[in-house]
Ligand code: ATP
């Protein structure tokens with residue numbers, strides 16, 4: 097039900113109100129966690145619609161995750177009713193896809209290629225595959241120039257809006273020159289594949305708006321209000337995009353649109369993706385006559401939790417001090433726990449959850465468990481399953497990253513976009529149909545030689561026009577080409593996505609192969625594929641978002657397959673997993689937790705080397721970023737916060753002893769209630785006792801365990817232990833390559849075993865001391 101404008105102001109404090117009511121000049125709301133920044137954005141939108149006669153179609157709001165976008169849309173709908181549907185509320189990526197598909201003609205002109213509106217979106221894995229192909233073509237030694245490093249450098253260029261020509265002009269040193277070469281070739285290959293990668297989505301949109309002023313003006317006329325949440329995590333390209341969308345006085349006859357951004361420099365945690373707090377710190381310089389509003393009251397957490405967060409973040413240098421306060425009262429003390437090892441830690445978390453839920457204080461859905469890196473979820477999952485504690489993992493080895501899911505989607509992508517080389521090569525011999533590596537390189541060489549696409553070369557091969565191919569391979573390729581044509585016929589005939597997917601799984605023999613297998617993993621692969629068909633069916637039935645009429649008219653009708661793929665690639669991007677039911681414990685990394693809140697939060701793994709992360713120990717800038725992550729983690733909690741660490745933890749298959757996280761020491765001791773400290777260590781974790789659930793009858797337990805399983809089966813099963821990466825042995829004079837710092841020379845070494853360190857001269861990146869335990873992204877050349 098829609099509410100009147102006044103109701104939208106009720107309960108807001110004076111600063112929040114001011115932010116909702118502000119008109120005209122650009123507005124920046126800066127404030128600490130839980131002070132209502134997101135609430136202000138939502139209410140501001142509501143107020144625009146209810147009181148300022150703004151049409152929903154004139155509003156564009158940008159959030160950091162798809163989940164946040166969905167929530168915001170829901171909240172605005174609750175405030176103003178279904179009219180809210182005509183707004184564009186999405187992540188930067190989704191917004192750009194939408195814009196680029198609408199402007200396909202200009203995009204073609206910009207790229208000087210026949211990029212169609214059904215372009216594929218390459219995610220990190222596709223990108224790495226394509227970079228690998230490109231690097232191979234350029235004869236680059238993969239040890240010296242790992243695809244991951246090259247891809248990261250290319251990504252940095254795109255985030256800075258540097259095109260291949262400029263990258264080449266700017267390149268100093270061997271690595272940068274190689275990167276520039278790879279970048280140019282990679283962009284060409286993307287174009288041939290009719291694909292854009294994630295960074296392209298932003299960069300190309302900016303380029304398009306800059307190259308076609310009439311297009312930019314169209315969007316400026318349309319979106320009179322642009323709002324951005326989590327502004328501290330925008331990178332340069334995203335900042336320029338916002339500027340282009342809003343426009344300036346000088347740009348055109350159109351008045352600049354109203355801009356409202358909210359953020360918190362203390363929560364900037366994506367520097368590694370090019371995000372820069374410069375965007376928030378220099379907002380007033382970027383947008384003259386901007387207004388800045390500060391919020392200081394926190395509505396989320398108890399004073400105890402806030403004091404802990406304030407104390408930790410206060411240790412960061414070069415920040416503007418701000419004091420958050422709350423009326424909520426002190427609340428419970430923070431509970432600390434020192435575990436013997438990671439299993440003991442997980443057991444502690446599980447038993448506390450059990451107690452909290454049993455006492456009726458909260459439900460499973462009110463509880464979140466955070467950790468620093470994805471693989472840490474495994475021990476929690478194991479014990480939760482054993483105990484039948486229902487949970488979901490957000491992020492991690494996700495459903496959409498499973499091999500079988502990617503295979504099936506690659507088929508669909510080839511059907512939607514015949515030129516998609518990465519997908520085409522992925523499925524060429526999957527399931528095996530006798531098209532070996534030799535035949536594939538033969539086709540690829542032909543494509544290079546004749547300067548045609550891989551798809552075109554395949555057709556040549558099928559028609560017998562590549563003489564180097566042996567007849568058996570030729571027949572196999574002809575069969576494959578026919579199969580794809582046949583499947584594409586279904587799409588052209590208007591079959592819905594679920595039916596097409598079903599046909600793919602049947603006619604390729606993919607399903608039959610899994611059914612015939614007695615490998616239990618193949619059983620879960622089948623389940624995942626069944627789940628994917630369900631996702632497709634729900635997509636068709638859901639029929640996508642309600643669009644305003646103007647909008648609906650310019651979306652091509654053939655595009656339900658493309659729309660499905662787009663949705664899948666964007667969902668697979670950041671957050672997220674489709675929503676699970678209520679009532680399950682949420683497991684996620686600290687990064688994913690941004691913007692969310694839970695009554696009860698367990699922050700685990702507070703050990704130097706885990707959190708703060710190993711890489712950060714020797715580098716002040718990274719340490720500051722880890723500290724902001726700690727601030728984010730602590731401030732997610734509303735009532736209860738637990739902080740735990742393990743004395744021992746196995747890392748890459750070896751037990752490692754980690755000291756307490758330095759962040760623990762930064763919290764005033766009187767805020768913490770230690771349940772168990774180091775000196776009380778009492779041997780094996782058998783000491784932990786379980787609630788009644790674990791002692792229940794076998795069948796009940798199995799039932800619960802199954803329920804626990806089912807909540808996770810959708811995002812798939814962790815496939816067990818991590819790859820063993822033995823500690824590096826380095827000597828003075830060794831040449832190394834680091835994922836981030838590039839090439840370097842070892843100038844000193846110290847210690848041995850898990851304590852080994854090396855001091856490495858990385859040239860312009862500086863001389864850095866690194867611990868050499870497994871996991872350090874360093875290779876010896
Ligand atoms: P973060 O920095 O973590 O993203 P935020 O500043 O966006 O936090 P919100 O999520 O908007 O904060 O708000 C935090 C909580 O406080 C929410 O539960 C919100 O509903 C509540 N809240 C915000 N403002 C008020 C208010 N004036 N009165 C009551 N509750 C409020």
Ligand code: MG
Pocket residue numbers: 133134135325691
């Ligand atoms: Mg927020």
